Amino acid sequence: MLLLLRCGKQFLLKRRQQIHLIPRTIMSSTTSGNGVMFQLKVDPLTGNSEWIVIQEQEQDDFLSTNNNKQLLANTCYLDMLNDTPRNTAYRNAIDSTLLSLNHHHHTHVLDIGSGTGLLSMMAARAMGISSSSSSSSSQSRGTVTACESYLPMLKLMKKVLRANNMDGKIRLFNKRSDELQVGVHMTSRADVLVSEILDSELLGEGLIPTLQHAHDNLLVQGYKTVPYKATTYGQLVESTHLWKLHDLFSNEANVADGIRLVPKGKETILRVKQQQFAMHCDAMSEEIQLLSEPFKIFEFDFSKRPDSHGETQLHVKATNDGIVHAVVSWWVLQLDEEGNIFYSTAPKWITSPFQHNGLTSSYSSNRDWCDHWKQCVWFSKGKGLPVSKDEDVCMDATHTEISISYEFKAQSQLSETDHHDFRPHDSHITLSPERIAIYGDKYWRRSMLDAINYALKEKDSPLCVIADDSVFLTVAVAHLSKTSHIISLFPGLREKGAQYLQAVADENGYSMDRLEVINASKQQWTMSDTHQKKVDLLIAEPFYFGAEGMLPWQGLQFWSKRTMLDSILSEDVCIMPCKGILKACAMSLPDLWRSRRALENIEGFDHTMVNSTLGACGGLSSSSESPCLPFFTWQCGDIQKLSDECTIMEFDLLKPLSSCQGKAKVEFTEAGVCHGFALWIDWVMDSANNIIISTGPDRRYWKQGVKLLGEPLIVGKNVSGICSTVIEASFDSSSGELSVKNRL
Incomplete structure (x- = not known):
């Protein structure tokens, strides 16, 4: 099982402990300074994790095994390298930028987060460090220094360089850029920076702190950079689908089952994180009503030292009556200083929105489908912001080093949930948008409640074990059966789950003396764990916190938990799912x-x-x-x-x-x-x-x-x-x- 940190991107590898990520794969890695790779392996059946130490000489063998090949297959590299418009734009911009420099000047190019080395090779070729050269910089007009912090990818880059006769012509370091030192790793400061450390939001891979450090420590004054500039754009939209992905309180209010996962006054106790979520918005274009024209949000000039923080206030005119459920955003790269080469992540409904801004024919919004860069969605609070055509919507946009956020000025008066912002942060549980939508889906809830009632049939004072991270099942059993004793394992939520159950107990009609959360890390259970009583109900959705983005058979963790509890199951135990x-x-x-x-x-x-x-x-x-x-x-x-x-x-x-x-x-x-x-x-x-x-x-x-x-x-x-x-x-x-x- 693999934990994806968009491998190879130096900032995430450095700060994986500080940034909350929904894992998309099931293994991650980091390296020490002595050539040792530490591989985080997570057992797909138990959810337990351990760091495996892999020595330098073992790494090629490690990546050659079938199970571990999925390590890199789960990254975005293949998708990125198949993005022809991206590759062509970078090639043209690198060629143009290096051609504009003084041919008599020895040019030093720095490639940060080099991946397979594509940008490094483009730069080397443009400067005459050709595959036919017998040596690198001595017979050419330039030097290329590349850094790649993710050791498995650095191994691949070496293979690529060798196959293209570039081996030894590019100075390659297994380091983050903030570990490079001029005079130690680099003979001089670099004249040109080439990089692709951009995510769907633009900033999430540490673009700003990386550029700040490079500006201060690695680049000459007046350096050139590819890409040159990026501009973020947004559009106000109405979408029932997007609304259901975050407003559990309003959706739950339409369900008459008596269970309240988010009671009134505690609307944010289960919530999505306040952030932009990367999504393929083209897939839902027929369900989206556009409520504004596209508007410019932030512009980032990479040729200057970027600011860590920025704010802007936007006044956006509504083009239709509706409810603002979300802001859909994207970015446009200007790769060259002259403004001839562009790349956009705009949705396909944006046909030619920037012609009046002077973009040339090099810009194309009709790029191929790709998964490495999507659009982003920022959810409006609660039920959304009602707007009328031609109404002026005031929106504050803020960026930090790694994210962009939005706030609607008028929303505090118009959004019901703002009046009931639940403050005890220790009880908050942050879930994925899809999990919030599932918990608010009346058909899913009805099916689950029917299954619980079926399981409770003819059970007198049952002992029920919830074997996953389902707060819904725990609350539902406690709500439906006043005589049951419930043990929730909550392997991912743990103490957070216990705090949540306490916070919503009164609104759901149960007492905490019937509920307990037990550490699920043990491999075998005995009757002493269940107060000398055998388990009558063993149930799960199954849902495991943090595993939402993984392969669907990740839910077979439940089978492992069921096996672990086998010795303390009653003869007529009801197991759900069966x-x-x-x-x-x-x-x-x-x-x-x-x-x-x-x-x-x-x-x-x-x-x-x-x-x-x-x-x-x-x-x-x-x-x-x-x-x-x-x-x-x-x-x-x-x-x-x-x-x-x-x-x-x-x-x-x-x-x-x-x-x-x-x-x-x-x-x-x-x-x-x-x-x-x-x-x-x-x-x-x-x-x-x-x-x-x-x-x-x-x-x-x-x-x-x-x-x-x-x-x-x-x-x-x-x-x-x-x-x-x-x-x-x-x-x-x-x-x-x-x-x-x-x-x-």
């Missing part, structure tokens, strides 16, 4: 497949040697399998289902954890091009198989596992198309790993 069903369907995913296809020549540089390690599809040997990766498939650009759903195998949660395998024949029901399969788990909550919680592609609040094919298949019920295929899966109970293969 079964997990691994399901799949064939899909056309042209945008996603293109973004992960095998790399060849990128702006004149061979990258074929990184394909296997980065988990590319297409053009590889038949024995090379692309990994399953977690995606919201509905946000993956152009998509189409090509088959009915099929069952690959079942996990019998009534029995202890065991390895299992299965396969299914997939019959194609639609003609088209199959790029892979979406995989997910349907959780069967009751023994009668009547209550099923699906996490499939039609459910927007869960990520699916996506298994891309090595090569796309033309499929369908016709002469030229393949009519069926077989998909196989095996689950290893010792490691918690699920492997998936396709057999034609």
Whole structure:
């Protein structure tokens, strides 16, 4: 299991303890100064983590194993390198910038966060440090210094440099830029800075502190930089979908089940973090009503030392009547000083919004779908801000070193929740937007309550163990059964969960003397842990805090917990869910497949040697399998289902954890091009198989596992198309790993 810190980005590796991240993969790493890599490995079944020490000589072997190849496959590198508009813009800007310098002057270029070395090689080529040179800087008009803090990526960069005859022509350091010293690592201050330390929000990868340190310590006065400038833009929107992702109080008020996860006066006790969330807004464009024209927010000039803090007040005219549920934002890069080369992360509904600002034809808003840079969404508080056409909306925007935030001036009078801001911060629980939407979904809640009532049937004073991080199940059981004793494991929430249960007890009609939270880290339980009573109900959603962005079978942690408790389960114990069903369907995913296809020549540089390690599809040997990766498939650009759903195998949660395998024949029901399969788990909550919680592609609040094919298949019920295929899966109970293969 891997924890993604957008590997290779120096700032996050330095500050991973200070920044809250929703993990997207299940392993992270850092390095010491002596060539040792520390790998954080998280067990997918127990959730327990440990740091593994990997010596320098072991690292190539470590990355060559199948399980650990997913380490880099889960990063954004492959998607970034397949972004042709990005690559071309950087190449043109680097060539233009270096061409403008005095040819008689020896130019020093610094590449921060060098990744595979693409920008470094572009700079070296532009300065005549060509692959044919017998040595590097001595026979050319320049020097390139590159730093890459993520050691596995630095290993890959060395392979790329070697394959392109650039080995030894670029000074490469396994360090963060703030660890570089002029006179020690760099012979002189650099004249030109090239970098790509930008995230979807722009600032989240530490752009500002990195530039500040470089300006003060590593760059000459009057240095050049690529990119040159960035401007953030925004637009006010109304969207019911976006509203449901954060306003649990209003959505819960429309549900008549008597359970209040966010009681009146405590509306923010369960909440999303106040931040911008990266999303593919094009996928929801038909559900978004635009309430303003695009407006400029901040401009960052990278040729100057950036400020750590900035504020601006905007007056935005509403273009329609509606409710401002969110601000959708994006940025536009100006890569060259002359203003000829641009790159934008704008949504596709922004066709040519900046022509009046003088942007040239080099700018294109119709970039290909890519996952490494999305748009960002900032949620308006509560029910949102009602506006009328032509009304002036006053909005304050603030940026720190790593984030941008917004505040509506008029909202304190118009938003109901602002009057009931719950202050005891120790009781707050911050959840993902999708988890907030699930807890506010009346259909999901009804299914869960039906399952709980079924489980409680004919149980007198039951002992119920909640084996996951579900505050909903804990509150619901306490609310529905006045005689039950409840033990919540809360492996992720822990003490935070206990504080929350205490805070909402009165509004939900239960007493805390019937509830307790027990440390879930132990590997075996005895009757002394349950007050000498056997467990009558063992239930979960399943949901594990911090694992929302991972592969859907992460929920099989519940199977491990059920096995751990096996010796203290009663003979007639009710286990919920009682079964997990691994399901799949064939899909056309042209945008996603293109973004992960095998790399060849990128702006004149061979990258074929990184394909296997980065988990590319297409053009590889038949024995090379692309990994399953977690995606919201509905946000993956152009998509189409090509088959009915099929069952690959079942996990019998009534029995202890065991390895299992299965396969299914997939019959194609639609003609088209199959790029892979979406995989997910349907959780069967009751023994009668009547209550099923699906996490499939039609459910927007869960990520699916996506298994891309090595090569796309033309499929369908016709002469030229393949009519069926077989998909196989095996689950290893010792490691918690699920492997998936396709057999034609």
